[in-house]
Amino acid sequence: xxxxxxxxxxxxxxxxxKKSLKCEQxxxxxxxxxxxxxxxxxLELMFVYSLEERVxxxxxxxxxxxxxxxxxxxxxxxHTLQPEDSALYLCASSQEVPGARGTxxxxxxxxxxxxxx
Amino acid sequence: ILNVEQSPxxxxxxxxxxxxxxxxxxxxxxxxxxxxxxxxxxxxxALFVMTLNGDEKKKGRISATLNTKEGYSYxxxKGSQPEDSATYLCASxxxxxxxxxxxxxTRLKVLA
Numbered sequence: 208x209x210x211x212x213x214x215x216x217x218x219x220x221x222x223x224x225k226k227s228l229k230c231e232q233x234x235x236x237x238x239x240x241x242x243x244x245x246x247x248x249x250l251e252l253m254f255v256y257s258l259e260e261r262v263x264x265x266x267x268x269x270x271x272x273x274x275x276x277x278x279x280x281x282x283x284x285x286h287t288l289q290p291e292d293s294a295l296y297l298c299a300s301s302q303e304v305p306g307a308r309g310t311x312x313x314x315x316x317x318x319x320x321x322x323x324x
Numbered sequence: 325i326l327n328v329e330q331s332p333x334x335x336x337x338x339x340x341x342x343x344x345x346x347x348x349x350x351x352x353x354x355x356x357x358x359x360x361x362x363x364x365x366x367x368x369x370a371l372f373v374m375t376l377n378g379d380e381k382k383k384g385r386i387s388a389t390l391n392t393k394e395g396y397s398y399x400x401x402k403g404s405q406p407e408d409s410a411t412y413l414c415a416s417x418x419x420x421x422x423x424x425x426x427x428x429x430t431r432l433k434v435l436a
Contacts, residue, residue: 312358
């Protein structure tokens with residue numbers, strides 16, 4: 208069983224659809240993250256959760272709505288997306304957020320490739 | 325430097341060559357620097373976590389150095405092998421934030 212699992216791996220949706228991306232970590236970590244990877248751009252941090260509390264919202268449009276029901280699960284709810292939102296969405300976890308005794312590495316899932324038509 | 329910058333963007337080397345990449349990051353309020361390897365169709369995997377000025381880390385043929393005062397880190401690969409082909413990412417974290425900010429990466433292709 209891999210450490211961080213993301214589903215679905217691929218998603219195609221229309222601009223009026225509502226869909227969700229799911230991330231699950233089996234590492235006992237307290238921090239979880241959503242990153243966006245667009246072509247030719249660096250990994251872009253979207254959200255950070257520490258012990259189910261959102262601690263960072265990196266100026267992300269409201270059409271992206273995160274949810275962290277417990278420290279093992281993280282969702283990204285998608286609604287009324289635009290074609291420019293097409294990207295690879297990566298989930299990651301770490302033992303702690305930076306500063307909370309945490310400098311440890313991020314453990315990533317394999318990503319969800321999203322295409323918005 | 326306000327962002328994390330990596331150079332070169334891409335690199336082709338012959339098997340057996342040694343190579344190195346650069347990561348530049350904001351030096352003020354430095355907290356930690358990470359190096360990751362990202363192979364195609366896989367997830368990024370951590371290579372090194374570095375926190376102290378002058379840190380040197382090594383894992384097999386790969387090593388890294390850190391200069392927090394001037395805001396740069398080098399990644400070295402000795403005797404490159406085809407399986408080293410990947411994108412190498414660095415990520416910097418500043419004190420008082422929860423953000424690991426990534427560079428655009430260096431894409432390495434090792435030719436057999």
